[in-house]
Amino acid sequence: MKFTEEHEWLRIEEDVVVVGITEHASTQLGDIVFVELPEEGQTISKDDEAAVIESVKAASDILAPIDGEIVEVNQAIVDEPSLVNEDPLGAGWFFKIAASDASQMDDYMDEKAYNALIS
Numbered sequence: 001m002k003f004t005e006e007h008e009w010l011r012i013e014e015d016v017v018v019v020g021i022t023e024h025a026s027t028q029l030g031d032i033v034f035v036e037l038p039e040e041g042q043t044i045s046k047d048d049e050a051a052v053i054e055s056v057k058a059a060s061d062i063l064a065p066i067d068g069e070i071v072e073v074n075q076a077i078v079d080e081p082s083l084v085n086e087d088p089l090g091a092g093w094f095f096k097i098a099a100s101d102a103s104q105m106d107d108y109m110d111e112k113a114y115n116a117l118i119s
Contacts, residue, residue, distance in 0.1 A: 002105055003114035009089060010065055010108060013096070016072075017105070019065060020093040021053070021084065024118045029055040032081040037073040037095055044070060044097065046104060051094050053084065062094060066104040072096040 002010040007025035011018045026032070034054040044050055044064040051062035073095045077083045084092035099105070109117065 001111060002108035003111065003117075004063075004065055004108055005117065006063055007118075008062065008065055010105065012105070016096045016098050017066060017068070018093050018096050019050075019062070021062065021088055022114070022118075023088045026085050026088040026092070029053065029060065030057040031055055032077075032084040035077045035081045035084065035094070037075075037078060038070045040070055040073055042070045044068065053081075064097070065108070066097060066102075067100040068097040069100075070095050071098050 003022065004010070007022045007028075009020050009022050032053055032055050034052075036052040038044065038050050045067050046064055048064045049061045050064040050070075053060050053062060074093050077092055077094065086092065
């Protein structure tokens with residue numbers, strides 16, 4: 001698993017990258033009340049706005065961590081945004097992206113480096 005400075009996590013599953021927000025981000029945001037996800041089939045570039053989340057405290061953009069095509073979105077978190085708070089590293093994932101350049105993953109932190117960032 002890799003982590004971004006924007007508190008997203010990235011998990012490689014076969015030929016796609018699953019993207020979500022970290023437990024730290026979920027805690028900082030507070031109760032998530034709204035999630036807007038990208039469209040399946042959408043081509044996206046690294047650092048493009050991919051999704052929007054709103055909590056009782058703030059609204060935040062989720063940026064695309066890599067270039068690629070959105071191949072699946074998690075409709076469950078649109079229907080029940082609290083899943084992001086309840087299980088941010090599992091059921092609360094946001095979208096899956098087929099990477100056009102997997103080497104972009106090399107730019108991100110491992111868990112040890114991310115924990116140092118948030119401590």
